[in-house]
Amino acid sequence: MRCGQSLSLKGLVVSIAVDDSITVDDSVTAEDFIAAEDSIKDKSMRDYWRINQQRLAPVLFLMPGLLMFVVYVIIPIFQSVDISFYSWDGLGEKEYVGISNYVELMDDEAFYTSLKNNIIWLVLYMLAIPAGLFVALFLNQNIRGIRIYKSLFFFPFVISQVVVGLVFSWFYDPSYGLFNKILAFFGADPIAVLADEDWVTYGIIIAGLWPQTAYCMILYLTGLNAVDSEQIEAARLDNAKGLKLLWYIILPQLRPATFIAMVVTIIGALRSFDLVSIMTNGGPWGSSRVLAFYMYEQAFSEYGFRMGYGAAIAVVLLAIMMIYIAAFLYKMYRDERGH
Amino acid sequence: MFPKPIEKSAPPVRVLYKIALPIALIIWLLPLLAVALTSLRSQGDILSGNYWGWPTSFNMLENYTAIFENTPIGQYIFNSFRVTIPTVIGAVGLSCMTGFALAVYKFKGNLILFFLFVAGNFVPFQILMVPVRDFTVSLGIYNTISGLALFHIAFQTGFCTLFMRNFIKALPFELIEAARVEGVSEIRIFWYVVLPLMKPAIAALSVLIFTFIWNDYFWAMVLTQGADTQPITAGLKSLNGQWVSSWHLVSAGSIVAAMPPVIMFFLMQRHFIAGLTLGAVK
Known part of the structure; x- marks a missing residue:
């Protein structure tokens, strides 16, 4: 965008505004003279x-x-x-410390826990795609009331993740939750999913899979x-059916849907903050933290206001996301060229 | 049609399918149904651990009145509306214009600008958090409705631009060319030719953005604090702290918080799905 174009904007708006209001009068006065000059300018x-x-x-x-977008998104x-x-x-003075925030990250247990959890999120969240396909195939019929x-x-996707988080913390409640009622029914010992270091991340991911599956x-x-x-008819005549038909005929045609589903699922997995914050607040002992949550904790919570350190975590998160953003933009670029 | 249409199957399969449907639905929505039922339970049920049996009494009026009388939930809901509605208007309005500019005009850097909007829309929120909070504080609008709404408008403009640009790109370009030949000015073309055709896109985006913003939790936590400004999502979090193990109140609060986007979804279902599935078919 060149400078000259944006400079002339103000004048343009004015000239548009007075577009229809220029009148001609016979008697010439000083005012008219000025007005005439104005109208020439206009x-x-x-x-x-x-x-x-x-x-x-x-x-x-x-x-x-x-x-607006540059000020609030690009510049930040x-x-x-x-x-x-x-x-x-x-609040106070910024002190330049070079790469020492990043150096500190390399030795930070909590950072590695968050990174590991993020990877678990990324991998398991992908289950929403086949699960969503499965539900879609189940519902893809033409009977009364199917709509x-x-x-x-689709309901779980419409409601807030805060509500989803509350619903699931309750579902996992060790003494009353339905989850443990089911375990008891099969004779298993109760598990306090959200208080157990080994289970907690999986428990939260399952809660996240619920709306994400609906979306896919x-x-x-x-x-x-x-x-x-x-x-499909042609393939059926050739005796293709079931999984073979799905794999060779249907799935290739669903490629655009699969692509979008992958994009939104990856972004959802990397943005996972709400559920962690609502269900466990990162606990127990920080074992369910993800990068997005750890960053917030470092920058804004009772653990102190370490903006620089938090920003370094966010940069790592962005770097991971950049891989996907670049891939997405590359695909869009190819599509644009194709047109 | 895939899988095989059920009406071509043997009668037992058809019956089986019709039985399986409601069962699957109930299992799928079980957590939600339980919450709805719990929001009607009495304190006694909660204390005695009757979470999954039939409620001993129905206290709908009592529970829902209680949360509105004893907590600022009404204020939270009101705040949510005050953030959501301006954001919908602002983001959709701005993106009608940016989408039009990027779809209709060929100029240097068009595609780069478009990709800027798309890429910015996908970045993790956390990378924006510190500077945006700082900027909002320096404008003197930290912890205000406008501070939150302004950010939402700016951020959502990215997604909306992607949506609008692709929508306008798919319109017949001959319409615009015909208007130009007639000597219609570009601004009039936007207003009288293109904008009327954008109604479905505007409707779809409006419901989508309404739901996104209503359900936003992260930015509510970052840019607001206290019951005067916090929307319902952040409000529920703090109420949850107060209502330790009063699950009937937590449930009632959750249901109230979930209501507006759910109503919106059912009223505008077709538009909502059209918006969400943009790009899912070629």
Whole structure:
């Protein structure tokens, strides 16, 4: 975007505003003279607009949204990277410490726990995709009332993760929770899932899989709607059915849905903050922390206001996410070229 | 149609399917059903551990009145609306314009700007947290509704731009060219030609953003504190601390918090799903 374009914006708005209000009068006074001069100026601006509007209009339309986005999203990304090289409590002076925040991270047990949990999240969250496909296949029928079933199955995604977290902490409650009632039914000893270092992350991920599966389901249901029925008929005539039909005929056609499902699931896994915060607050003894939560804890919670250290954790998280963002943009770029 | 249409199956399979459907649904929604039922239970049921049996009495009025009278939940809900509605209007409005600019005009850097919006929309929130909080404090709007709403508008503009741009790109470009030949100005083209065609996209985005923002928890924790400004998600978290093991109240609160997006979803279901599944079919 060039500077000259944005500079002329102010004048443009004015000239548009007075567009229809220019009048002509016979009696000439001083005021009229000025007004006439004004209208010439307006006229030249109007001409300028008319000639250049295809070049100017995009600037005009982009400006407000782009400005907000740059100020609140793009610039802060770089600021965060910058802050990660400082020691800062958020109020006082920033002290430049070079890469020592990152050096500290390398020796931080809690950081490794969070990183490990993030990887577990990434891997297990992917189960939402086949699970969503399974539910979608189950519901992809044309019987009476199926639409209501579809929307009710989608329900968990509509409600807040805070509510999902509360519902599941209750589900896991060691003395009254349904989970332990079921275990007892099979004769197993109760497990306090959310108080057990070994189980807690898996327990939270299962809670997260509930809405995520619903999301993937709806993506696949939409995808299944668009599957080419002639191809299926042809394949059926060739005696393909069941899993073979699914794998060779249906899944290739569902590729766009699978792609979107992967993107939203990966992002969801890396953003996992709400459930951890609601269900365990990172506990017990920090064993259910993920990077997003650990960062928040370092920067804002009772553990102190270590903005620089928190920012360094966020940069690591961004670096992981960048792999996926780059892959996504690359695919979009190829698609754009294809058009 | 895949799998094989059930009406072509043998009658027993059909019956089996019709029985399996409601059972699967109940299992799927079991945690939620339990919460709904618990929100009607009495204190006595909770104390005696009757969580899964039939309630000894139904206390709907009592429990729901209790949470509204004894806690600021009404204020939390009101705050949620005060954040959500301006965000929907702001983000959808801004992205109508950015989407139009990026879809209709060919200029240098168009694709780069578009990718900037897309990439920014996918970054982890945490990378923005410290600077955005700092910026909000320096504007003097930390712990205000506008501080929270302004950030949401800016951030959601990324996703909305992606959505709007692709939507407008799919419209017939001849319409715009015909208007240009007629000498219609670009601004009028946007207002009179393109905007009316964008109604489905606007509806879809509005319900989506409403749900996203209503359910936002992270930014509510970062940019607000206290019952005067906190939306219901952050409010539930602090109420949960107060209501230790008063599960009937926690449940009632959860149901109240979940209601508005659920109603929104059922009213605008078609638009909601159209928005969410954008790109799921080619």
